[in-house]
Amino acid sequence: MSAPTYEKLRVRQFPDRQQMGRAAAEHAREIIVAARNARGVARVVFACSPSLNEFFSALVAPPPAVGWADVIVFHTDEYVGLSASQHQSSRHYLRGHLLDAIPAPRAFHAIRGDAPSLPGECERYSQLLREKPIDLVCLGIGEHGHLAFNDPSAADFDDRAMIKVVALDEACRQQQVDDGCFVRMKDVPAQALTLTVPALFSARAISCVVPGARKAQTVRDLLLGPIEESCPASILRTHPNAVLHLDAEAASLIR
Numbered sequence: 001m002s003a004p005t006y007e008k009l010r011v012r013q014f015p016d017r018q019q020m021g022r023a024a025a026e027h028a029r030e031i032i033v034a035a036r037n038a039r040g041v042a043r044v045v046f047a048c049s050p051s052l053n054e055f056f057s058a059l060v061a062p063p064p065a066v067g068w069a070d071v072i073v074f075h076t077d078e079y080v081g082l083s084a085s086q087h088q089s090s091r092h093y094l095r096g097h098l099l100d101a102i103p104a105p106r107a108f109h110a111i112r113g114d115a116p117s118l119p120g121e122c123e124r125y126s127q128l129l130r131e132k133p134i135d136l137v138c139l140g141i142g143e144h145g146h147l148a149f150n151d152p153s154a155a156d157f158d159d160r161a162m163i164k165v166v167a168l169d170e171a172c173r174q175q176q177v178d179d180g181c182f183v184r185m186k187d188v189p190a191q192a193l194t195l196t197v198p199a200l201f202s203a204r205a206i207s208c209v210v211p212g213a214r215k216a217q218t219v220r221d222l223l224l225g226p227i228e229e230s231c232p233a234s235i236l237r238t239h240p241n242a243v244l245h246l247d248a249e250a251a252s253l254i255r
Contacts, residue, residue, distance in 0.1 A: 006223045007237040011244045013251045017211045021054025024209045024245040028059060028138055029066055031205050035135035036070045041106060044136045045074040045195065045203065046098065047148065048090035050179045051140040053097065055209045060101040071105045073098070074129065076139070076148035076200070078113035080165065080191040088181050089113065111163070111193050118165050121193065126162040129195070134203040141210050144171045145218050145231035149194035155232035159196040166194055178214075197235060206242040208233075213249040220253040 003012050014020040028044075035042035046052075059066075075090050084091040091110050099108060109128050115121035139147060146152070146169075154166040173188040182188045200206070210219060222233040223244075236242050 008240055009223070009237045009242050009244055011223065011246065011251075011254075013246050013248065015248050017054045017247045020209065020211060020245050020247045021052075021056075022058040024055045024138075024207055025058035025061075027207050027243060027245070028055075028136060029064065031136045031207070032066050032071060035204075036067055039135075041070050041072060042135045043072045043074070043132060044138065045076055045134055045200070046094060047076045047137075047139045048093040048097075049140045050181070051211055051215075052138070052209055054211070055138070056097040060098060066102070068102045068105045073105045073108045074134070075111060076137070077192050077194040078111040079189040080113050080118065080193060081189055083114050084110065084112075088176075113189075113193055118193065122161070122163045122165070125193075129162050129199060129202075135205065137200050137203040137206045139200070139206060139208040141208060141215065141218060141222065141233040142172055143175050143214055143218055144169070145222055145233040146172055147197060147200060147232045147235075149192040150197050150232045152230050152232060154194075155197055155229040157197050157229060157235055159198050161196050162199040163193060163195050165191055167191055197232065201235070201239055204241060206236065206239050208236060208242065208244045210244065210250045211247040213252065215250050216253045219244075219246060219250050223254055 032042045075094055078090045082089040111125055112121050149166055151169040151172050153169050173185055176182050176188045177185055221231045225231055227234040
């Protein structure tokens with residue numbers, strides 16, 4: 001494993017997805033426990049994506065214990081129109097990969113993509129996020145560099161909102177099909193609710209997990225290209241406490 005730094009972003013490389021996931025989970029545990037010890041509670045935001053499967057598997061595996069009773073759980077995004085019971089929803093993913101496998105957290109704040117008023121849902125969730133600082137955001141990145149559902153067409157590094165409704169790029173929707181989340185492009189919702197880039201960057205720490213050859217070019221772009229909204233993940237290089245975990249395939253173009 002090597003750990004070079006690209007501007008402020010620390011990059012850790014691992015031989016395979018399993019070792020990457022275990023290392024990212026241990027990193028998250030350390031931050032969560034430190035937050036609990038310092039402030040009595042940890043406020044953590046999780047992305048919901050198949051690329052994080054190995055991370056979640058390692059995070060919920062005992063030991064060591066995280067102390068979930070002192071953790072408040074948020075998530076990064078949700079499809080507009082999907083209910084929590086639909087298997088493609090972020091809420092369903094997070095319940096299956098995290099919440100059902102751990103003792104009950106202090107709270108789970110779900111984004112309701114099926115809320116009757118989307119502006120009202122954005123305001124509700126914004127208030128929850130603003131109550132206290134977020135300790136940790138656990139992210140993936142999209143094949144065209146999106147963070148949460150901040151696609152190149154929607155990303156705004158100076159966004160004044162904490163959460164907003166966005167139209168999903170065709171490339172983003174196609175990735176959901178390629179990942180096996182939906183059968184056909186027409187099944188993928190056209191809109192989503194997403195935490196904005198400034199909301200994600202308000203966290204004290206960010207841990208990002210990126211596996212697979214399909215994301216190798218994006219990894220190269222985010223580390224070596226310009227920092228701009230055309231590759232939203234490039235902004236990771238400016239966060240004071242962010243770590244990017246890569247498997248060998250994702251890191252193949254930066255060796």
